[in-house]
Amino acid sequence: MNAILEAGGLSRNLPGTPPVSLVTDVSLAIQPASFVAIVGPSGCGKSSLLYLLGLLDRPSSGSLRFQERDMNSLDGDERAQIRLANFGFVFQFHFLLPEFTALENVLLPMRRLGRLPLPDARAKAAALLTEVGLGAKMDKTPDRLSGGERQRVAIARAIANDPVLVLGDEPTGNLDSQNSARVVEMFRALAHDQGRAVVCVTHDPDVAAAADVQISMLDGRISGTDVRR
Numbered sequence: 001m002n003a004i005l006e007a008g009g010l011s012r013n014l015p016g017t018p019p020v021s022l023v024t025d026v027s028l029a030i031q032p033a034s035f036v037a038i039v040g041p042s043g044c045g046k047s048s049l050l051y052l053l054g055l056l057d058r059p060s061s062g063s064l065r066f067q068e069r070d071m072n073s074l075d076g077d078e079r080a081q082i083r084l085a086n087f088g089f090v091f092q093f094h095f096l097l098p099e100f101t102a103l104e105n106v107l108l109p110m111r112r113l114g115r116l117p118l119p120d121a122r123a124k125a126a127a128l129l130t131e132v133g134l135g136a137k138m139d140k141t142p143d144r145l146s147g148g149e150r151q152r153v154a155i156a157r158a159i160a161n162d163p164v165l166v167l168g169d170e171p172t173g174n175l176d177s178q179n180s181a182r183v184v185e186m187f188r189a190l191a192h193d194q195g196r197a198v199v200c201v202t203h204d205p206d207v208a209a210a211a212d213v214q215i216s217m218l219d220g221r222i223s224g225t226d227v228r229r
Contacts, residue, residue, distance in 0.1 A: 002068070003029035004165055004197050005053060010062035012048055022048035024220040025062070032164065035191040036199045037211035045220035046201040047169055053199060054087055054167045055079045067164075084113050088158030092170035094150045096142040102129055102153045103138040109160045128156040132186065148179030155186055159196075166190055168200035172207055184210045 006029045014020040023045045030036060030053075038046045051057040052064065055071060064071040066082065074082070096105045106125040110116055116124065129138045132152040134145075142150050151171065158166055168187065172180035184207055191198045191212070200207060208214050216224040 004032050004067060005030040006063075006065045007053065008063040008065075010049075010052055010059050010064060012052055012057065013060040021220050023052060023059070026220075026222055027062075028215065028222065028225075030165070030197050030199060032197050033191055033195045034197055034213060035188055035211045036197070036213045036215060037208040038199065038201045038215045038217060039203070039208050040217035040223070042203075044217045046217055048220075049217065050167055050169055050199065050201045054089060055083050084109065085161060086163050086165060088161070088163035088166040090151070090154050090158045090166065090168040090171040092173040094142070094154040096150055096153055096157075098142050101139050101141055102134060102145065102156075105142075105153055106157045106160050109157060113161050115161070125156070125160065128160060129153070132156050146179075148175055148182065151175060151179065151183060152186070155183070159190065164196055166196055166198045168198070168202075170201060170203065172202065172204045177206075180204060180206060 008027050010023060010026040011021070012023040014022065026049060038049065040046055048057070052059050059072065066086070071079065097108070103122070103125050106128055107121055110121040110124065111118070126135070126138055129135055132155060134149060134152055137145060137149065142153070145153065172183050175183065187198045187200060188210055190196045200211070202208055212228055214226040214228065215222055
């Protein structure tokens, strides 16, 4: 099976005297229908690596290919379009727009991409919220939802444009154990039932234990890979 995303010798350095190395010589391949957890101590480069993989930052050196296409040669607009059409993001803080309802928040990426007429996009947003257990709360603004509910809205928004790759940065970091477990099951379903690749940076041992592949990082480098499925 061809990898969705491949990194070769990926490094990210911040200029200075001396320069600061965030990520150093990372090579990996992300397969479809897999749930990958990136783990390691604080400051080891996990989130920096995720931002490189998600085209939110550019590497200082090394190669990055998405669906066999070189990403480093693309300009900012081209990278943004690839993110919008193919990637979904879930962060520790949900970043929902507070003045919009749950339905309107999920609609946002679909309206930006413009693949669907608005009535079809609204119907899809409603179906996604129903799928994550929020069919009765789609007209509520984020301040009227619990932390776990807001994160489920964020997951529905992340998959609104049918991404092949979903990236999470500590997505359970602000959740209690019950809501964390629910988010983990949703990520597993995205990978195993829907065939998406899911890459998640986490300190949560339950998230790491649920993953098919666990990548450990230390001092900006991959220190080990544990394939469990």
